[in-house]
Amino acid sequence: MVKRGEQMEAIIIEDLVKRYGQFTAVDRATLRVDEGTVYGLIGPNGAGKSTIIRSLLGLIPYQGGKVIVSGTDMSTPDAQRKVRVGYLPQKAAFQEWRTCEQALLTLGRLSGLEGERLRTRVDEVLDQLGLEEHRKRRVSKLSGGTLQKLGFAQAMLHEPSVLVLDEPMASLDPASRFMFKKIIKDLRASGTTILFSSHILSDVEDLADDVGLLQNGKARYSGPIDGLERMVSLRSELVVELADDRGEWRSVSVPGTDIRQPSPGWLVVHIDDAAQWDVLASRIVEALMKAGCHIRAFNRHDPKLEDVYMAYVGGAK
Amino acid sequence: MSLGLLFKDEVNGFYRSKVMIALLVGMPVIAVLMYLLSPDLGGMPLAAFTAVTISSMAGLLASTTLSVSIINERTQGVYDLFLVRPVKRSHLLVAKYLAVVACVVAAAVLALLVASAYDWSVQGTVYLGELGQPTLVVMTMACVSCAVAVLVGTLVRSVLLGVILTIYGGNQLSAVIVLTSLENVVSTETSALIGLVLAAVVLASSVVLFSRKVSS
Numbered sequence: 164m165v166k167r168g169e170q171m172e173a174i175i176i177e178d179l180v181k182r183y184g185q186f187t188a189v190d191r192a193t194l195r196v197d198e199g200t201v202y203g204l205i206g207p208n209g210a211g212k213s214t215i216i217r218s219l220l221g222l223i224p225y226q227g228g229k230v231i232v233s234g235t236d237m238s239t240p241d242a243q244r245k246v247r248v249g250y251l252p253q254k255a256a257f258q259e260w261r262t263c264e265q266a267l268l269t270l271g272r273l274s275g276l277e278g279e280r281l282r283t284r285v286d287e288v289l290d291q292l293g294l295e296e297h298r299k300r301r302v303s304k305l306s307g308g309t310l311q312k313l314g315f316a317q318a319m320l321h322e323p324s325v326l327v328l329d330e331p332m333a334s335l336d337p338a339s340r341f342m343f344k345k346i347i348k349d350l351r352a353s354g355t356t357i358l359f360s361s362h363i364l365s366d367v368e369d370l371a372d373d374v375g376l377l378q379n380g381k382a383r384y385s386g387p388i389d390g391l392e393r394m395v396s397l398r399s400e401l402v403v404e405l406a407d408d409r410g411e412w413r414s415v416s417v418p419g420t421d422i423r424q425p426s427p428g429w430l431v432v433h434i435d436d437a438a439q440w441d442v443l444a445s446r447i448v449e450a451l452m453k454a455g456c457h458i459r460a461f462n463r464h465d466p467k468l469e470d471v472y473m474a475y476v477g478g479a480k
Numbered sequence: 481m482s483l484g485l486l487f488k489d490e491v492n493g494f495y496r497s498k499v500m501i502a503l504l505v506g507m508p509v510i511a512v513l514m515y516l517l518s519p520d521l522g523g524m525p526l527a528a529f530t531a532v533t534i535s536s537m538a539g540l541l542a543s544t545t546l547s548v549s550i551i552n553e554r555t556q557g558v559y560d561l562f563l564v565r566p567v568k569r570s571h572l573l574v575a576k577y578l579a580v581v582a583c584v585v586a587a588a589v590l591a592l593l594v595a596s597a598y599d600w601s602v603q604g605t606v607y608l609g610e611l612g613q614p615t616l617v618v619m620t621m622a623c624v625s626c627a628v629a630v631l632v633g634t635l636v637r638s639v640l641l642g643v644i645l646t647i648y649g650g651n652q653l654s655a656v657i658v659l660t661s662l663e664n665v666v667s668t669e670t671s672a673l674i675g676l677v678l679a680a681v682v683l684a685s686s687v688v689l690f691s692r693k694v695s696s
């Protein structure tokens with residue numbers, strides 16, 4: 164484990180380079196994940212998320228840089244012996260002749276679990292993921308969502324200190340997503356370091372302490388979500404719904420604000436200085452009412468990770 | 481530790497597969513049927529006839545299954561879940577290979593024993609001494625064709641191409657080795673030794689390639 168300030172770093176990816184022939188999939192990417200935190204990896208398709216994850220796990224070789232997990236260089240031959248890592252791929256796959264229980268027993272034994280401890284852990288993860296009824300069912304008979312649950316079960320079976328999840332919730336129904344998120348929060352609370360990639364930005368916003376934004380194989384940002392928001396300088400907005408829009412709002416002008424009409428009956432007010440938000444928002448509402456606008460509702464809209472992501476990836480920055 | 485565990489696990493999987501049912505039940509049944517339906521075998525005992533039949537069938541079935549299984553598991557990412565654990569890449573392939581060869585040999589021995597029991601019930605004699613060489617031939621062919629199947633499974637991503645290469649590569653190669661003894665160029669034992677060495681070289685090459693490719 165490496166110390167950064169007061170926090171220990173469970174995962175260090177430094178200047179990672181991965182090429183497939185002439186194509187550079189990952190271009191000098193640097194990411195750091197603190198111990199006991201949840202780190203969300205986001206980026207468009209082909210940005211290099213899965214490649215970074217597979218390099219991190221030692222599943223594919225890389226051409227440059229270093230990957231250290233829990234203080235162990237993952238390019239060394241016996242790295243898997245020293246580090247307890249759990250991994251859930253995008254699509255978890257098992258040998259089809261196995262039952263759920265057999266799959267977990269084998270992977271548990273290979274992770275060093277034995278006897279009663281192995282049995283207990285298998286029972287626990289099957290119960291946690293609601294797979295008890297599928298215990299004796301063959302893997303080939305399982306639905307995609309159930310397979311993904313089995314994948315999550317094997318990933319956390321041996322209680323790894325670092326858990327790596329590649330698009331863990333992409334193929335899940337809402338109830339299963341809720342279950343996965345709860346388990347991730349519980350694991351974080353118990354001290355597990357979790358790195359996951361996702362296209363579902365609301366999930367990242369909900370779970371992650373820090374995020375890494377990848378684009379064209381480059382790590383554009385790594386750090387807290389609010390730092391990313393500051394980088395693209397998106398402002399909070401006041402959204403106003405008008406009951407009877409006759410254009411009276413056009414005469415309203417409050418310094419430090421900018422009023423726009425995205426569609427009839429709706430106004431969006433940008434406030435330049437976020438620190439002045441409370442003062443200026445009430446002034447705007449007051450000015451609109453004085454101008455004769457009939458306000459049906461108004462609401463504060465803070466930029467979501469999705470807005471930040473779209474602003475960044477979409478080329479706003 | 482992982483090799484023993486993986487071997488036991490693979491035997492368990494192959495033992496339950498439809499191919500093993502075909503090997504255990506189908507091979508003796510086909511041998512008996514062909515024996516009964518063949519017009520003139522010159523008094524050849526069933527055991528000897530079965531040995532000839534299974535030497536061509538067992539390796540073919542097993543090697544094709546082996547290459548298809550490796551291609552599917554590799555392309556679906558099954559091995560990733562093993563490789564993030566303290567499991568050597570070489571052990572994944574070697575365990576699979578040994579498991580399939582062991583199952584084929586077990587099935588072949590069983591078929592020969594059943595045939596010998598039939599011979600004993602009909603003729604009152606058993607030709608166990610004459611079964612040594614056919615058994616060696618079966619083992620050699622299975623070892624060579626399964627090693628080629630592992631190599632094909634490691635290199636190819638298309639199941640169809642894998643099957644074609646395994647059938648034409650593996651079985652033809654194993655037949656060529658065995659023919660050296662049938663044509664009395666070398667003894668059966670020498671041909672078996674050549675086959676085992678060749679199988680070991682092909683298997684070692686597969687392991688090296690699998691480790692270099694790294695990604696399953």
